[in-house]
Amino acid sequence: MAQNDLILEVEHLCQHFSVGGGATLKAVDDVSFFIRRREIVGLVGESGCGKTTLGRTVKQIYKPTSGEVRFNGKAFSQMDKNDRREFSRRAQMIFQDPYSSLDPRMTVAEIVAEGMEIHGMYTEARRRERVIELLNLVGLSKEHANRFPHEFSGGQRQRVGIARALALEPEFLVCDEPISALDVSIQAQIVNLFKELREKLGLTYLFIAHDLSMVKYISDRIAVMYLGRIVELTTSTELYRNPYHPYTEFLLSAIPVPDPDLESGREHVRLAKEMPSPINLPEGCSFYDRCPYACEACRKNKMELRDMGGGHWSACDKARKES
Amino acid sequence: MSEQILKVEHFSVSFDTYAGEVQAVRDVSFALNRGEILSIVGESGSGKSVMTQSLVKLLPAPPARIKSGKVIFDGQDISGYRFKQLRQIKGQKIAYIFQDPMTSLNPTVKIGKQVTEGLLAHASVSRQEARRKAVELLRSAGIPNPDKRMEQYPHELSGGMRQRVMIAIAIAMQPQLLVADEPTTALDVTIQSQILGTIKDLNRSLGMAVILITHDMGVVAGMAQRVMVMYGGRVVESGAVRDIFYHSAHPYTRSLLAAVPRLDADSTAPLEHIVGSPPDMLAPPAGCPFAPRCRYAMEVCRSHMPGRTELGDGHDTYCWLCDSRAGETAQAFLRGERVVHSGTE
Structure with a gap:
């Protein structure tokens, strides 16, 4: 694969937080993956698995403890002030809560134009035009420009958040659970908008979510995270058809299927234990004490994510059905 | 009965x-x-x-x-x-459990007291009896080590555990x-x-x-x-x-x-x-509330709320399309065809 095909490369990224008493919370621990240009990579996992922290570290909101992130081939650690500024424009973030992520005292036009002002893009007159263009692009209209966030529904607010991100002509978007706070019919609207924008603007997404059916729908590839590590990473069809990692299998079995006949015949895997505290994790596989397939070796050895063939990366293949 | x-x-x-x-x-x-x-x-x-x-x-x-x-x-x-x-x-x-278990539980009161509270108020049981029953309830709501949990505060529990406590409280009086x-x-x-x-x-x-x-x-x-x-x-x-x-x-x-x-569906087609x-x-529509967003909406839908149509076996719908007086659009809808009616979308 040509180097310039990769928009983002993450290598051995760690984000450790000191939580007092000499304890460390390894929110992101030795994570490596890449995203191709125009690709949508989904990132799933339970709350507390580190997916938001990973997203924010990739966007350079947090400085990583160790490891490297390359954007368009350029390493973060090698970037000078101008490069960083450029990066902060080209990579944008969309947040989960459309209520708290918009300043209630700014009009929609001000919210959307703010980034362009900061980056000194366009003249003021052109910026005003851009705001209208952007609002149209995300399915809002000119009349919305002078309104305040409280006048909008959740779905419309999320559209404002998207317009704000697109204003800076980004190549890469980190979407942190952008649809979790919305109603089902509105979720579908926003997801369709994301897909449409990728076609129109050639965007690349890291799409963080915990709704696995929506993630499958939108993503090309999906990474499953558990306690700070990526445990499986493959194309979305392959992941749902043939999960290798026992945790992925468990996660998939928990999704309720909107079909009563299928659902009544389905077996939901019930694990005895809840997710352990991510502080001071034991040696060995972090899923060990919940895993139905666990053996003695799992308790001792931490498994590394590796290519099991055909671009199906997994740290474990105990749940694998086909060979 | x-x-x-x-x-x-x-x-x-x-x-x-x-x-x-x-x-x-x-x-x-x-x-x-x-x-x-x-x-x-x-x-x-x-x-x-x-x-x-x-x-x-x-x-x-x-x-x-x-x-x-x-x-x-x-x-x-x-x-x-x-x-x-x-x-x-x-x-x-009638017992209720709500979406957010953190706001439904009192953060300053131990789990044990919150579970026994209802028992002491409604059932005439002694304190010890209520306590014993509370442990039993927590266990049946799927909480491991219920004895230990009785002495903890809500913030010490995960979201799932808190919701289980809510369930235990809800089912206390059967x-x-x-x-x-x-x-x-x-x-x-x-x-x-x-x-x-x-x-x-x-x-x-x-x-x-x-x-x-x-x-x-x-x-x-x-x-x-x-x-x-x-x-x-x-x-x-x-x-x-x-x-x-x-x-x-x-x-x-x-x-x-x-x-x-x-x-299991194809993910290339738009949702x-x-x-x-x-x-x-504040000003609900006079007719069917869904009419403004409905691709099958007819004139009558906007002005009159449809009555109940019984489809048998307790299956009821409130839609003009199922009314016997509805026309061609309705027939297409009932056959499951996709119709884009003029004036919508």
């Missing part, structure tokens, strides 16, 4: 606000059998929570006001009951009806499947009827025997779970089902979404 544990007739609830009267629930009628799980689905603002909470007047009045309707619980008309009489029903016979208002919306899918499993087990073992409010069609498919779909404060369709999923006769129900991505947003309940 009648089959029906709950019967609600022509129930309407409004909120009196400065902006005017918000008609949150309009003319809702339904019945629930003993031991049955009924799922109420609908978007935010469709009136599902307001309706169920108003059954025992949980909402502060004012601003909430029950405009009309009858609530018959266990053979008695409780709609005229005053606070004291309702207290005998709340918590004992209620005949459990109202679970989006009990798993704030939780991870893995925890969700455990909590739903617990509710289903309790429904079977105690024969307790359950009203499960949710907007996740997957949850409905796995849990409910019957489904009631609400939109704009009204019931638009109700029926057995298979009828709703496989033979839905209301455009809103169909759109709702089509908006959920299926794990069906419902254009527009839900109606403003």
